[in-house]
Amino acid sequence: MKIPKRLQPLVDDGFIDEVISRLMSGKEADVFVVACGDDIRCAKVYKDASKRSFKKAAQYQEGRKVRGGRQARAMGKRSSYGRQLEEEIWQNAEVDALSRLSSAGVRVPQTYGCIDGVLLMELVSDDEGDVAPQLGAVDLTEQQAIEQHTLMMHYIKLMLCAGIIHGDLSEFNVLVDSNGPVIIDLPQAVNASANNSAEAMFARDVNNMRRYYGQFAPALLHTQYAKEMWALFADANLTPHSKLSGEFEDDSEAADVDSVLDEIQAAFDEEQERKERIRDADEQ
Secondary structure, eight states, X not given: OOOOGGGHHHHHTTSOSEXXXXXXXXXXXXXXXXXXXXXXXXXXXXXXXXXOOOTTHHHHXXXXXXXXXXXXXXXXXXXXXXXXXXXXXXXXXXXXXXXXHHHHTOOOOOEEEEETTEEEEEOOBOTTSSBOOBGGGOOOOHHHHHHHHHHHHHHHXXXXXXXXXXXXXXXXXXXXXXXXXXXXXXXXXXETTTOTTHHHHHHHHHHHHHHHHHTTOGGGGGOOHHHHHHHHHHTTOOOTTOOOOSOOOOOOSSOOHHHHHHHHHHHHHHHHHHHHHHHHHHHO
16 A cells, blocks of 8 residues: 555654555554564554544643653643643653553553654454454353453553553453453553542443443443452552452442532443444444
């Protein structure tokens, strides 16, 4: 295929030998299948901020470290330099998260560098060498759903222990190969200890997985892994070796009505976004 403009410098510099095909076009990035020597990889081309449609980006970026006071002031003033820094932080967040999660034992694509807003990484494939399907396109038996959900809760626990929350985890951001689920798409990764929305985002991620796998194994719909893990994390008792039961006794006082209403609104917004993603996937 014709080499996209953003990939031409990587071809010229020898990082990419051939652009084979466009894999997908998303709201935050375009992804291409490329040849790098004898290896088939994918190149994720991040869209400019003006062309991205990721909602509430500032909420996700809260708590991310900035190199110094000058950089923080530039970002606060929204100068051209500040916007450039925001772009670097947005892109580097995914590279950093993928590296940290891989070291923590979470299955994520291997990365090969981020050059001029293009992330080169492993192409997750099936046994035939084709691109692995999204979780949302996979039919599971009840036993397979239980096993994958257990593994996913383990990965999410390892992520939280590493101080990272995906922030947008759903059946659209998980690929499934012969060894099980692989978590992808982390430019919006959230700092678990420094973001005021961290607990809500964590609960949404976990409960999205509960909802999806619960279609195949209804017993999973009654689990409370989000509350169990967050309670352990908040008390500094969560470790990679913590054994989870999926049960949680909420001994708090009477419910805060405003908080309940906020949760209902968040659930509604999430469902609307999920439907939008389904429509986008059907149109591609």
